[in-house]
Amino acid sequence: MSQKPREPETALIWERPEPAPRPKPEPLSRERIVRAALTLADTEGLASVSVRKVAAALDAGPMRLYGYVSTKEELLELMVDAVYGELVAEGPLRGSWREALRAMAQRTRRAAHAHPWLVDLLVGRIHLGPHALAYLEAALAALDGAPGFETVDAILQAVGTVNAFVIGAIRNEASERSAERESGMTKKEWQHATSPYLERMVATGRFPMLGKVMREATHPSFDVAFDQGLDCILEGLATRLPRRKK
Amino acid sequence: MSQKPREPETALIWERPEPAPRPKPEPLSRERIVRAALTLADTEGLASVSVRKVAAALDAGPMRLYGYVSTKEELLELMVDAVYGELVAEGPLRGSWREALRAMAQRTRRAAHAHPWLVDLLVGRIHLGPHALAYLEAALAALDGAPGFETVDAILQAVGTVNAFVIGAIRNEASERSAERESGMTKKEWQHATSPYLERMVATGRFPMLGKVMREATHPSFDVAFDQGLDCILEGLATRLPRRKK
DNA sequence: GTCCTTTCGATACGGTGTATCGATCGATAC
């Protein structure tokens, strides 16, 4: 970890250790770099994806990466696009427009589970990488020609609305999950740890509805909550179809 | 900006400048710190909110803040809660459940416009600050007793779904907006700058739907897109009400 | 006035992203 300070050159040339014949060039490539960054993010968390650490995982100096990537942001962008690549690799979205949109939502959600860091990267920049575009293309294509989706505007609105919901829902799950994860607690333990605070707040009397929630809510799993919300949105899209035809 | 390196003590005591009678204690407080951080984030961007800079804005050394805040994360959390404070300060959410939910969505969206950095902070952690709770409470209260929302589960699901959409939509807007902003381009210029790339992609023939979008889509403003999506979700919630009653 | 306690902030440490530039290596020209 500490850079060897290159001992002062008092020793004569032939006494110094041979500079080691440069272990292996291992040509490196954008793809290898991104793959290393991905596994690092998956195993150690996004915070551990630093230029130095990614380079170290490839037996290279930090600056080596800048031959393939001009900025750390660019590397992160490539990571996101790689995930989109996994998504499009699952094939086209089949079925009716409802089935297709539902499949898209669940695919995206699965990716967010497989790569918890994805949520943090989805915020901030708009993604126009080739795989991101391909994923969007697949969604648009699945709706093309469906009854009620004659105009691209209608298609865009449907995909956009579902995507907005998915992103928000994913964020919810991720934040709750990471709150548990990083305190090393299970869901139960975490609820148990924060409930004293919440009960104190409720006890002030200023949050009657919160009290009701804590008493009466049956907290459904993320899966059913997600499906219910998604159902609701698809239902909403369906009701707008006839009006659109008029 | 550069720490004065305290010139080596060659000068005799009375030649050294008087240590300045500590300009003003200016007692400082959590609130003043958070306010400083807020204005810094609003004017210079979230990236400029560093412990050092916030402290400098208060004529204090960096470590001074740690008497009031135990970590930078805590400061960011307080910033978020301060925004929630602005939101609850606008008063309760009135009207029918649809009006209340719509008002909530638009309020949140306005906050995201006023504080572009908010989107980045909403990701990642779940927010349980007093003002965040109060905002949630207001939303829950607005739906309490509405026909079809007899159970807290129904209320939570409705609020949760709308909130998920709002977060996702806000993120979309923010990322597009920041892409323009930080390249110093207007919306038109930015579209003009990225369209060559997109056209090249479309020209490959692998993205027929994208081509159709670029040719045919009338890109509606963020406002109407948001309202349409919101309408859609409220409609979806409405259609689920009768079923829930059964 | 003297001692004690509390507070403050200068300094330091280990980390970050990245610019610079000398050294090194491979390929080409003779």
Add this chain to the structure above:
DNA sequence: GTATCGATCGATACACCGTATCGAAAGGAC
């Protein structure tokens, strides 16, 4: 085979980050 050139690499450096430590200064108690 040797010399030269050009590309490539990575050690070093810089500015900045969040925060732990701890000596010095300030204020209060006796």
